[in-house]
Amino acid sequence: MTPSSFLVLGAGELGMAVLRALVTQAAPHSTRIAVLLRPASMQSAAAQTLRELGVELVAGDLQNDSQSTLAALFSPFTTVICCTGFAAGPGTQRKLAQAAIDGGVQRYVPWQFGVDYDVIGRGSPQDTFDEQLDVRDLLRGQHGTQWLIISTGMFTSFLFEPSFGVVDLAHNTVHALGDWDTAVTVTTPEDIGRLTAQIVLAEPALTNQVVYTAGDTLTYGQLADTVDSVLDITLNRERWSVPSLLADLAKNPDDTLQKYRAVFAQGNGVAWDRAVTFNAQQHIAVTDVERWIRQNLTAPATTR
Incomplete structure (x- = not known):
């Protein structure tokens, strides 16, 4: 070389x-x-x-x-x-x-x-x-x-960032961006x-x-199921639709997090099949969402 x-x-x-x-x-x-x-x-x-x-x-x-x-x-x-x-x-x-x-x-x-x-x-x-x-x-x-x-x-961790609001353990809630069958790659x-x-x-x-690359590609429904299963809890599930997120953004057009929520809710270009990834094709082990949760999260005491 x-x-x-x-x-x-x-x-x-x-x-x-x-x-x-x-x-x-x-x-x-x-x-x-x-x-x-x-x-x-x-x-x-x-x-x-x-x-x-x-x-x-x-x-x-x-x-x-x-x-x-x-x-x-x-x-x-x-x-x-x-x-x-x-x-x-x-x-x-x-x-x-x-x-x-x-x-x-x-x-x-x-x-x-x-x-x-x-x-x-x-x-x-x-x-x-x-x-x-x-x-x-x-x-x-x-x-x-x-x-x-x-x-x-x-970044996998961003799904669990409280300010982003997708997995909000403090409020025992998971939000779907767009819909429960909308997918995201992390x-x-x-x-x-x-x-x-x-x-x-x-x-x-x-x-x-x-x-x-992809550590994981999953829908928000699968994400909610995974969090529930790994942490042995039952999260409340709320959907943030595309129209509602765009309306929120229109009220706060400089809000960076609102921009990201709206883009990911639309579902275009934010997820791909793991089979097309370099790590899958080269058989390289990566951290999926379930493993990330096991390594980084514990259930809040109020939900146990």
Whole structure:
């Protein structure tokens, strides 16, 4: 295998998972594994952990550095993997993709660890998704930099995030987004990290394609049944219909969680058959929802 070098953008939950997996899986094939951190983060505890893992630290600011500055930072690396999401601000994902192209990066993996934006299309309730389609158009419209999109679905834990409101154990309730037969695909960040490393290290190389992963694909009805069974409880079940969610969004058009609820309730591009996924095709074990619940949740005392 030709020696490769990897630059990961960001060291949050997903970035750390990708970096740990690359360190484990890439050696001795990789000449460099690096992470780009803001200068203010270079002395953080996370930075020290990365140094101990043997990850090289590169100082840069994805939000504030110019496109040409970022292109120069990216250019020494064979593969750049973006693990910084929408928090970097509008336009950042387009800027990063263009910087990878301008820097002559051999292969770019954009921040697309989520839903299938091609299927969802433009004009969805979550307006930030349109920029993801801009990134795809940009990458597909050129030939100097290869690209690889990894669609993972929602982080598994987000189904159980109280603010999202799908599984609300505090109120002994599960909400179906759309309907009980609406499906959703989820993968844990740890599995995304492991699978991303295997995908970018695959031989022959995977390029210019969308690769899917899934820790699980299930309907909201199946989700409710699984929570009830594993935790030995009986959740109240309430359906949040698409019209009701769109009406809520119209009242609060800047509410990010309302945008996500509406998109997932529509059911387009947010779920796929596990049979089409990289992990299924390569027979790689992943964490499904039942296992995640067993590892992370206990029933509230009031429901036992």
